[in-house]
Amino acid sequence: xxxxxxxxxKLRALGAPAVVLYxxxxxxxxxxxxxxxxxxxxxxxxxxxxxxxxxxxxxxQLGITGAAISTVASQYIVAILMLWKLNEKTxxxxxxxxxxxxxxxxxxxxxxxxxxxxxVLTVTLSTSMAARLGAIPMAAHQICLQVWLSASLLADxxxxxxxxxxxxxxxxxxxxxxxxxxxxxxxxxxxxGILLAIILGLxxxxxxxxxxxxxxxxxxxxxxxxxxxxxxxxxxxAYIFDGLHYGVSDFPYAAISMMxxxxxxxxxxxxxxxxxxxxxVWSGLTIFMGLRSVAGFMRLSAKNGPWWFLQDSQENExxxx
Numbered sequence: 001x002x003x004x005x006x007x008x009x010k011l012r013a014l015g016a017p018a019v020v021l022y023x024x025x026x027x028x029x030x031x032x033x034x035x036x037x038x039x040x041x042x043x044x045x046x047x048x049x050x051x052x053x054x055x056x057x058x059x060x061q062l063g064i065t066g067a068a069i070s071t072v073a074s075q076y077i078v079a080i081l082m083l084w085k086l087n088e089k090t091x092x093x094x095x096x097x098x099x100x101x102x103x104x105x106x107x108x109x110x111x112x113x114x115x116x117x118x119x120v121l122t123v124t125l126s127t128s129m130a131a132r133l134g135a136i137p138m139a140a141h142q143i144c145l146q147v148w149l150s151a152s153l154l155a156d157x158x159x160x161x162x163x164x165x166x167x168x169x170x171x172x173x174x175x176x177x178x179x180x181x182x183x184x185x186x187x188x189x190x191x192x193g194i195l196l197a198i199i200l201g202l203x204x205x206x207x208x209x210x211x212x213x214x215x216x217x218x219x220x221x222x223x224x225x226x227x228x229x230x231x232x233x234x235x236x237x238a239y240i241f242d243g244l245h246y247g248v249s250d251f252p253y254a255a256i257s258m259m260x261x262x263x264x265x266x267x268x269x270x271x272x273x274x275x276x277x278x279x280x281v282w283s284g285l286t287i288f289m290g291l292r293s294v295a296g297f298m299r300l301s302a303k304n305g306p307w308w309f310l311q312d313s314q315e316n317e318x319x320x321x
Contacts, residue, residue, distance in 0.1 A: 004064050011068035015075040022075070025082040033164045035157065037085050045078030111255035118255075118262035122288055125266050129273040130281045137278050140220035143211045144282070147204065148228050148235070151196050155189050155236035159243025166247030175309040178248075182300070182310070185240050193236030200229040220278065227282035234289045241296025248306040250299070257295040264291060 026038045049070050056066030086092065123145075130141035162185035169177040200207075208221045245254040265288035272280030303311045 008064050008068050011065065012071060015072035018072075018075040018079040022079040022082045025079070025086055028086060029082075030160055030164050031167075032089060033168070034089075035161055035164070038082065039157070041078050041081040041085065044081060045074045048077050049074035108249070108251045111251040115251075115255040115258040118259040122262040122265050122269070123285070125269050126281050126285050129269055129284075130278060133273065133277060136214075136216050137220060139212065139214070139217045140224065141278060141281060143208060143217070143221050144224040144228050145285075147200070147207070148231070148285075151200060151228075151232060152235040152239060154196065155192050155239040156243075158185065158189055158192060158236075159239045161185075161243075162240065163243040163247040166244065167249075170248050170306075179310060182244060185244065186237070189236045189240035190233055193233030196232040196236070197229045200232065201225065204228055224278065224282055227279075227286060231286045231289060234286065234293050238289045238292035238296065241293060241299075244296065245299070250306050253299055253305065257299070258292070261288060261291040261295055 022041070029035070029038050052070035052073055053067060056062050056070050057064075058066075060066060062069065083092075127141070127145070131138045162181060165181050166178055166185075169175075169181065204225055205222050208218055211221075212218065242254065245251070265284050268287055269281065269284035272284060274280075276283075299305055300307045300310060302308075
């Protein structure tokens with residue numbers, strides 16, 4: 001299992017420049033409040049991957065190599081499409097270095113880099129602990145993890161929309177509108193999480209058969225139903241809180257809280273799986289997302305942070321009543 005995995009990752013690394021590029025361009029589109037274009041480009045890229053997979057893997061009999069080639073090709077397709085659409089919105093010229101505000105960019109980017117590393121390391125640790133349990137538990141874990149993450153990304157899309165709306169209102173100091181957007185984002189995010197939990201709870205046991213026919217793997221996958229479905233509301237809120245942090249440029253808190261949460265979840269992930277198996281891995285990931293939601297709620301409740309106006313408005317409402 002290790003040798004094919006290393007081969008796959010080495011080939012996948014060729015797509016890293018394209019991924020970094022289209023993620024940066026996706027951020028630019030968010031600044032334009034255009035969430036439709038990135039979705040269309042990503043959709044076309046994913047569709048191309050779906051078409052490439054059977055051709056390279058089975059028609060050309062390349063197996064894992066074909067899977068990696070298909071993925072990398074789709075990533076470059078997404079990057080090219082996004083650059084093409086961006087060029088329709090603005091003229092892409094060579095930048096004037098003197099006019100670029102590198103200080104602020106590097107400061108914010110540094111915090112976000114730390115945050116991303118903390119999140120990636122925590123999820124990677126969960127995969128590592130699952131792999132140590134054997135090939136069959138690892139296969140079941142990957143199915144559960146992919147469905148879990150894919151469903152959660154629906155809330156991430158909502159968070160991106162909330163981030164763009166809040167950023168413009170916060171810059172104008174229109175705190176009333178920021179408060180309204182915040183409440184709507186949290187309510188719709190929670191509703192999305194609950195809806196996903198219901199849908200996955202009803203369909204996941206049957207849906208899992210789309211990934212494998214191995215009865216041993218399917219038995220373990222079905223035991224992960226609670227993890228995949230019941231944790232969706234927590235996942236949705238965690239992503240929404242991330243969008244709120246970014247909307248008010250609260251990057252230091254987003255990074256530091258993620259590092260602390262990641263460290264706490266990692267401690268659980270190190271010690272629980274050897275004792276209770278895969279449920280320990282899934283519990284660790286649920287704790288990770290739950291603590292992210294708690295950290296987000298704590299920040300919105302603080303009187304001395306960028307969300308101070310939420311507390312002032314609540315105190316004024318109490319005083320007037």
